[in-house]
Amino acid sequence: MEKMIVLIPAYKPEDKMLRLLESLREYQGTMNADAEHSEKKKDTTAAASTETGTAEVAESAAGRVGKKEKEIDGIVIVDDGGQEEYRALFDAAEAMGCRVVHHEVNRGKGAAIRTGLQAAIDYFGKDVHVVTADADGQHLPRDIVRVARTLSEKNGKRGSRPVLVLGVRDFSGDDVPWRSRTGNRITAAFFKLSTGTACGDTQTGLRGIPAALLPLAMDTEGDRYEYEMNFLTEAVRNADLMQIPIETVYEEGNRTSHFRPVRDSMLIYKKPLRYAASAIGSAGVDWALFLLFMKIFGVSAFSSAAGATGAAGAGATGAAAKAAGISAAAARIGSGLFNFEVNRRWSFRSKGHAGREAVRYFVLFGANMACNAGMVTAFSYTGMPAALGKVIADVTLFIVNYYIQKHWVFRAPCRQ
Numbered sequence: 192m193e194k195m196i197v198l199i200p201a202y203k204p205e206d207k208m209l210r211l212l213e214s215l216r217e218y219q220g221t222m223n224a225d226a227e228h229s230e231k232k233k234d235t236t237a238a239a240s241t242e243t244g245t246a247e248v249a250e251s252a253a254g255r256v257g258k259k260e261k262e263i264d265g266i267v268i269v270d271d272g273g274q275e276e277y278r279a280l281f282d283a284a285e286a287m288g289c290r291v292v293h294h295e296v297n298r299g300k301g302a303a304i305r306t307g308l309q310a311a312i313d314y315f316g317k318d319v320h321v322v323t324a325d326a327d328g329q330h331l332p333r334d335i336v337r338v339a340r341t342l343s344e345k346n347g348k349r350g351s352r353p354v355l356v357l358g359v360r361d362f363s364g365d366d367v368p369w370r371s372r373t374g375n376r377i378t379a380a381f382f383k384l385s386t387g388t389a390c391g392d393t394q395t396g397l398r399g400i401p402a403a404l405l406p407l408a409m410d411t412e413g414d415r416y417e418y419e420m421n422f423l424t425e426a427v428r429n430a431d432l433m434q435i436p437i438e439t440v441y442e443e444g445n446r447t448s449h450f451r452p453v454r455d456s457m458l459i460y461k462k463p464l465r466y467a468a469s470a471i472g473s474a475g476v477d478w479a480l481f482l483l484f485m486k487i488f489g490v491s492a493f494s495s496a497a498g499a500t501g502a503a504g505a506g507a508t509g510a511a512a513k514a515a516g517i518s519a520a521a522a523r524i525g526s527g528l529f530n531f532e533v534n535r536r537w538s539f540r541s542k543g544h545a546g547r548e549a550v551r552y553f554v555l556f557g558a559n560m561a562c563n564a565g566m567v568t569a570f571s572y573t574g575m576p577a578a579l580g581k582v583i584a585d586v587t588l589f590i591v592n593y594y595i596q597k598h599w600v601f602r603a604p605c606r607q
Contacts (some may be wrong), residue, residue, distance in 0.1 A: 192348070193402050194264035195316045195339050196311045200303035201326035202271040206282055208546075211324075212287055214332035218262040219288075265290060265315055268326075272297035290314050303380040303402040303419025308400075308409055318402055319344060325396040334358055334437040335397065341435060342399030353430040355423075356399030358437035359392035360539050378420065384590070385597060388427045391434055394419060404430055465538040466593055469530060474585065477526035481581065484518035492518075492578045508572070515577035516568035519584075523560040527553070551600045559588055 197215060201208060249476045270293040291308045294303065304323060311319050322339045322459050324330045338358045345354035362372045387396040396419070400408055404426055411422040426432075485492045490511050531552050536543050541548060557606045570580025 193320050193343070194315045195262065195343060196315055196319050196321050197263055197266045197306040197335060197339070198304065198311060198321050199266065199326050200269045200271055200300055200323070201273070201281075202297060202303070203273045203277055204326045205328075207328035208279070208280060208326045208532065209283055209287075211328055211330075211332065212266065212284055213324070214269075215263060215335065216287060218266070218332070218336050219266075245473070258524045262339055264319075265311070265396060267292070267307045267311050267314070269303040269304040269310070270294060271299070299415035299418075301416070301421075302414040304418060305411075306407055308405060312405065317405075319405070320402055321400045321405065321408075323396060323398045323400065327458060329440050330358065330397045331440070337435060337437070338397055338399045341433065341487045342401060345431075346401040346403070347435060353401040353403035354433050355401065355426050355430045357392060357395055357432065357434045358399075359390075359395055359434045360399030360437060360439040373384060378379070378483060382420075382424070384425055384594060386427050387505055387594075387598075390423070390427075390430060390432065393423060395437075397437060401430070457587070466534065466596075469533045469538045470589055472533065473526045473530040476529050477585075478581075479523035480525045481518050484521050485514060485577070488518065490514040490577075492581075493576055499515045499536075508574070511577070512568050512571035514579070515571045516564045519581060520560050520564040523556070523563055524600035527556045527560070531556075535601060541601040543601065548600055550598075555592070555595055556602055559592060563588060564586060 199211075221490070266284075266289040268281065268289050268291045270277070270291060272294040274282075281291050281293070292306055294306065298306075307320060307323075310521070317470060320339070320342050322335060322342060324335050335358075338356050342356045345356065356473055360375075362375050375392060375394065379390060380391045382388070382390050394416070398419075402574050407425060407429060408422055411418060411425060414419045482492055492515070531549065535545070535548060535552075565580075566584035566587075567577060567580045570583065571577050
């Protein structure tokens with residue numbers, strides 16, 4: 192039977208981490224059952240309730256004392272290079288019975304999670320489900336346990352598709368920092384576009400990872416906050432996603448967050464940003480060739496022939512439309528070759544078979560070229576300048592192509 196482990200990566204934590212651990216220990220049942228210790232836990236959780244304003248923490252913890260119902264088998268803490276001034280907190284956590292591992296220097300949340308997962312496997316065996324939670328007190332003990340309970344219930348059958356459980360926050364409240372609200376809306380929209388799966392909170396630190404997904408979690412790239420997005424993006428291809436609402440406590444100014452808005456956002460969106468840069472370069476090649484071919488045909492790309500009347504006018508419009516379509520198609524050939532190499536080697540950094548990816552890419556390329564040329568031709572027949580028609584076609588295909596290239600052309604193999 193799989194064991195349930197809570198993993199908490201911590202960088203320069205505060206005393207609230209210890210209060211969280213005290214509350215979580217109430218759910219370890221018989222593992223901490225002596226009466227004297229139970230009384231101490233009652234006092235600690237009551238104090239935590241007074242300081243945080245969350246009476247439910249004390250209520251739920253006190254209600255479980257004496258029941259000896261075990262929801263959690265162990266707690267792993269990762270000290271992500273907090274240095275000596277924070278060592279006492281980690282020593283106290285270890286004295287509580289938590290497994291504590293240390294990074295000598297700060298390596299980032301993603302690296303800390305991977306270290307913690309390896310420690311969970313080393314200490315408790317390979318058959319472990321892991322719930323990750325933040326050390327800053329934003330996740331209530333009852334919600335951590337709800338995720339753990341759901342994780343266990345949904346992954347109980349052997350051979351069934353694994354289920355990843357997320358504790359998702361409500362970002363509509365007035366107490367939600369604008370940075371968190373705005374960032375979530377952007378990442379949620381990108382995640383939906385990128386994976387086809389809706390997720391209300393892509394950056395939640397409260398995640399229930401089933402044992403079947405631990406190899407994927409260990410192999411996911413990224414050492415800092417981008418790790419969570421990278422893992423989630425790959426996980427939904429290999430597992431079902433279940434989201435349960437949780438309560439989140441925000442501090443004024445979100446002061447305990449170590450998230451660096453510019454640098455960490457660049458890391459989170461690294462893959463789409465690389466794709467966008469590749470697309471800009473490819474667009475430059477495409478437009479240069481398009482304008483060159485239009486010049487060869489002797490047709491202006493920035494004016495319309497629709498103003499002429501009669502048979503001669505109709506003939507001029509038709510000739511201009513055909514020239515625009517042929518030029519758009521020819522330009523796509525040159526930019527397509529450029530785009531394939533850049534996306535394969537840089538944007539998606541694919542490790543797949545180059546030949547198979549080339550076949551898939553040029554199938555997409557043929558469809559893309561036909562759509563681009565067809566749209567430009569159709570817009571030109573309406574009298575729209577060819578350049579404007581091409582802009583509309585390019586923007587539309589940019590979005591469609593990202594999704595198809597990520598999930599078909601350069602897709603990573605699914606894990607069994």
